[in-house]
Amino acid sequence: LSGAARLPRGAPESLVNARGAGAAGLVGAAQRWLGDAPRQTTGVRALQIAIGTMLFLRVCNDAPFASFLWGPHGLGWGSTRTILGATLGGVVDHVYESDVSVYALLGCLAVGAVGLILGYRTSLATLAALVPYALLEQRLPQYVDRGDSAARLALLYLLFVLPSGARPAPGSLAVWLHNVAVVAIGLQAATIYAAAGLAKLAGSRWLDGTAIYHVAQVAALSHPAFVEVARQPLVTAFGSYATLVYELLFPLAIISPLRLPWIAVGLLFHVAIGGLMGLVTFSIVMIGLDLFFVTDREYAQLGRWAAGRWRAALGQRRPAGPGPP
Amino acid sequence: MQWRDPRHALSSVAKAAALCWLAGHFLLITLYLLPPWPPRQAVRGLLDLTVGRHFEQNWSLFAPDPIGSNFALLVRGLDAAELAAVAREGLPADRWYDLSAPLWDGFAQNRLTAYERMSSLQLRGVLAYLQEEPAEWAWAESCRRGDPTSCALHAAELERLRLPATIQLVRFASAFYADLGLADQLSYVALRLRETRPPPWSERGAAPELVDIDLGVYPIERGMPRSGLYVGERAN
Numbered sequence: 001l002s003g004a005a006r007l008p009r010g011a012p013e014s015l016v017n018a019r020g021a022g023a024a025g026l027v028g029a030a031q032r033w034l035g036d037a038p039r040q041t042t043g044v045r046a047l048q049i050a051i052g053t054m055l056f057l058r059v060c061n062d063a064p065f066a067s068f069l070w071g072p073h074g075l076g077w078g079s080t081r082t083i084l085g086a087t088l089g090g091v092v093d094h095v096y097e098s099d100v101s102v103y104a105l106l107g108c109l110a111v112g113a114v115g116l117i118l119g120y121r122t123s124l125a126t127l128a129a130l131v132p133y134a135l136l137e138q139r140l141p142q143y144v145d146r147g148d149s150a151a152r153l154a155l156l157y158l159l160f161v162l163p164s165g166a167r168p169a170p171g172s173l174a175v176w177l178h179n180v181a182v183v184a185i186g187l188q189a190a191t192i193y194a195a196a197g198l199a200k201l202a203g204s205r206w207l208d209g210t211a212i213y214h215v216a217q218v219a220a221l222s223h224p225a226f227v228e229v230a231r232q233p234l235v236t237a238f239g240s241y242a243t244l245v246y247e248l249l250f251p252l253a254i255i256s257p258l259r260l261p262w263i264a265v266g267l268l269f270h271v272a273i274g275g276l277m278g279l280v281t282f283s284i285v286m287i288g289l290d291l292f293f294v295t296d297r298e299y300a301q302l303g304r305w306a307a308g309r310w311r312a313a314l315g316q317r318r319p320a321g322p323g324p325p
Numbered sequence: 326m327q328w329r330d331p332r333h334a335l336s337s338v339a340k341a342a343a344l345c346w347l348a349g350h351f352l353l354i355t356l357y358l359l360p361p362w363p364p365r366q367a368v369r370g371l372l373d374l375t376v377g378r379h380f381e382q383n384w385s386l387f388a389p390d391p392i393g394s395n396f397a398l399l400v401r402g403l404d405a406a407e408l409a410a411v412a413r414e415g416l417p418a419d420r421w422y423d424l425s426a427p428l429w430d431g432f433a434q435n436r437l438t439a440y441e442r443m444s445s446l447q448l449r450g451v452l453a454y455l456q457e458e459p460a461e462w463a464w465a466e467s468c469r470r471g472d473p474t475s476c477a478l479h480a481a482e483l484e485r486l487r488l489p490a491t492i493q494l495v496r497f498a499s500a501f502y503a504d505l506g507l508a509d510q511l512s513y514v515a516l517r518l519r520e521t522r523p524p525p526w527s528e529r530g531a532a533p534e535l536v537d538i539d540l541g542v543y544p545i546e547r548g549m550p551r552s553g554l555y556v557g558e559r560a561n
Contacts, residue, residue, distance in 0.1 A: 195384035203389030214393035
């Protein structure tokens with residue numbers, strides 16, 4: 001993780017590339033990185049927008065089936081006692097006793113999702129999304145997929161980031177906590193990729209390069225075109241090995257000069273997963289986590305480049321007016 | 326300016342605590358995600374209490390190997406007369422409904438729906454039903470060698486382990502018959518798993534293999550709300 005929106009003079013631009021005199025220099029650079037200014041503020045917004053979008057889609061998709069899934073006579077029979085204990089869990093479990101309160105949870109989740117998308121009171125929006133999300137997960141844990149797990153963990157860390165647009169004093173506790181949460185999100189994302197890659201190493205189909213063919217056979221997921229394409233040896237071998245290499249090397253690539261290309265490949269990878277396998281909500285969360293790694297300085301450069309291109313395009317389109325008399 | 330010092334000290338303590346939490350948290354997560362080995366097993370209780378309870382995660386995405394097979398849940402409602410016939414003649418051959426295929430078709434037509442998650446929910450129930458704990462292997466082996474006590478113990482333990490998955494699958498079936506408006510006319514549901522095994526990579530042009538596994542007959546669950554997933558289906 002590197003960069004900041006407004007780096008104070010003398011602050012390290014990158015924690016990873018900090019050059020100092022041994023351990024003391026590194027500790028000093030780490031302290032300045034954590035304390036001087038909030039990092040990854042635009043990346044945090046990208047992640048909030050991605051999670052908000054994903055949650056809003058979930059609410060729209062699940063609302064027609066809410067009573068069947070989480071209602072008092074529905075599929076779920078889970079309880080919050082496992083995480084909150086018998087006393088508090090027993091009280092909180094009353095929320096599952098009527099369809100009205102289940103729909104209220106979905107409503108609260110939708111409000112939190114919209115707040116995250118719009119950047120409006122993001123701390124409150126994060127809490128408004130996290131609480132009903134966790135309650136619904138406890139009621140029917142079997143309905144949760146990996147995208148939900150990633151979003152829930154990210155929301156927990158996002159509770160500690162600065163609200164959108166906040167201007168805290170450099171060196172304050174708020175800045176420190178924001179940056180610790182930023183590191184936590186980065187480590188969690190790296191953990192997701194590394195764990196996914198390492199788990200695949202235990203499977204013979206990933207190692208012999210035919211895993212993508214088998215993934216494509218799952219009728220519940222794959223697009224008909226994907227089934228045909230995955231029968232091509234080159235496609236399935238490249239897809240299997242590229243996935244394995246990408247996931248295993250992610251934690252190293254993200255702290256190396258390969259970071260931006262790795263993020264770009266990750267975006268394409270998750271767009272493909274969303275399109276070909278239909279794992280749309282999972283892909284949206286993972287795209288948010290990938291975009292989180294772009295630094296504020298790089299977002300600013302991208303913004304200036306896009307604005308320049310836009311102005312140039314407008315200039316070319318503008319018809320030539322009559323010449324001077 | 327005296328008040329600033331305690332405040333500064335508190336802030337420093339909070340900053341140090343945040344760093345300690347970060348280091349400890351990711352150490353625990355790393356241990357939690359590692360395969361069982363002695364250091365992990367030594368702190369298993371702590372891992373379950375911390376990461377397992379509040380930061381639960383499992384990133385085995387299509388790992389160690391993708392499942393590949395398609396598991397469809399088939400159901401057949403039974404009234405009292407049909408249930409009596411099952412004991413004599415076995416399960417009927419007709420009027421089985423595939424509860425998974427409509428979800429797969431719906432999801433293929435529109436990716437922005439809950440159908441994929443619903444079919445995954447069915448799949449998890451089926452896989453949980455079929456999964457046998459390693460602790461049960463010894464009873465199963467002993468049963469295969471002809472020990473009736475081991476067979477009885479194995480059967481009782483399997484029933485206990487399968488109970489949550491069974492409840493979920495029966496509820497799915499009951500909600501389906503509620504969608505059809507037939508739930509009140511039926512007293513039991515038979516569950517069947519249809520596994521479509523794709524050919525191995527070396528024979529990828531060949532036809533898939535179909536395997537049916539009966540999961541048992543259970544009382545229908547009354548009072549289930551309509552799922553709304555199968556409202557267009559017709560009783561045949």
